Amino acid sequence: MGGAVERVGDLGEFGLIARLTRGLPQAPAVALGPGDDAAVVAAPDGRVVATADLLVEGRHFRRDWSGPADIGHKAAAQNLADVVAMGARPTALLVGLALPPETPAAWAEDLYAGLAAECAAAGASIVGGDVVGADAVTLAITALGDLGGAPPLTRSGARPGDVVAVRGALGFSAAGLDLLERGASGPAELLAAHRRPRPPYEAGAEARAAGATALIDVSDGLVRDLGHVAAASGVRVEIDTAALPVPAVLGADGVRHVLTGGEDHGFAAAFPPGRVPAAWTAIGRVAEGSGVRVDGRPFDGGGWDHFPRRPR
Known part of the structure; x- marks a missing residue:
């Protein structure tokens, strides 16, 4: 018979911190990693x-x-993608972690392994944080990045005449969430996309090199996030659904998932005409006006909101 399962409560706060941070790789930008104040x-x-x-x-x-x-x-x-969306290079992650004391220590170690592996994919490192006891697992993540001497790429620079383009998966996570809510077992590609998004971290450098005027991480839905660009830039964004990347695996609701699904952490940008990078897909344009139009019509079809308006 196996031994008793080791719980985070058995390790105590400092024992857990030592266990989680032991052997974490540190990128060149880190002068001093975990272990001090x-x-x-x-x-x-x-x-x-x-x-x-x-x-x-x-x-x-x-x-x-x-x-x-x-x-x-x-x-x-989701945090590293936000750094990239500013045209910056991710450098470090700080992790605040709340756990029930009965959580298996191995579970917490595997969580940290996932955090560290994703940081490595983006060229960043976990450099510190905190752990506390709680009734439910909660993570508070802070990500840092370096602009390398360049100005940030913001939401506010899009200009009429610019081309709107996207990079990375769109709609996959939302489709995977639908499957999980229905208890479906596939397609596995969609389930994996919801559980573990794969942002194209090179997108920020690509957008900057091509002269992008605005850049945003698609986390709350394409239409909702392009609405942020439209509002910040004082323009209207027009989307052509015929140009959207809608793979067959997304199924009959593919267009809806692409327009409103979040958490894939792809990117949307505005580029001067003729400057869209090869790896990006042009899906529309920037025009005079306000808001977002889909196929020439106003669109208000969802997207993620942590505090949706309640009916009165």
Whole structure:
């Protein structure tokens, strides 16, 4: 018979921190990693790109749907993608982790393995954080990045006449979530996309090199996120559904998933005419006006909102 399962409560706060941070690889930008009162990360540009997200069990992930490594990958990816969306290079991740004391220690270690692996894919490192006891698993992630001397790519620079283009998967995570909610077992590609998104981290450098005027991470749905670009830039964004990348695997609701599904963490950008990079797909244009139109009509068809308006 096997021995008793080791729980995080058995390790205590400092034992758990030591277990989770032991052997974490550190990228060249990290001058001092985990183990002191704070980390030291190089900022040769003189500015630091910073972003944070909060993930709560039952709302952002379910442990019966996703393994701990999947949750770690997803938590890191959504923050690293936000850094890339500013045209920056990710450098470091800080992890705040709340866990029930009865959580198996191996579960927490696998979570950290997923976080570390996703950081490695983006060229970043976990440099510190905190752990506390709680009734449900919660992660508070802060990501840092370096602009390398260039100005940030923001949502506010799109101009009439620009071409709107996208990079990375769209709609896959939403389709996978639909499958999980129905208890379906496939297609596996869609389930995997929801559990472990794969942002194209090279997209930021590609967009900057091509002279992008605006860039955003598609996390809340393509239409909703392009609405942020339209509002910040004072323009209208027009989408042509015939140009959208809608693979057959997305099924009959593919167009809806692409337009409204979030959490794939692909990217949308505005480019001057003739400057769309080869790996990107042109899906529309920027025009005078406001809001987002799909095939020439106003669109208000969803997307993610943490605090949706309640009917009165």
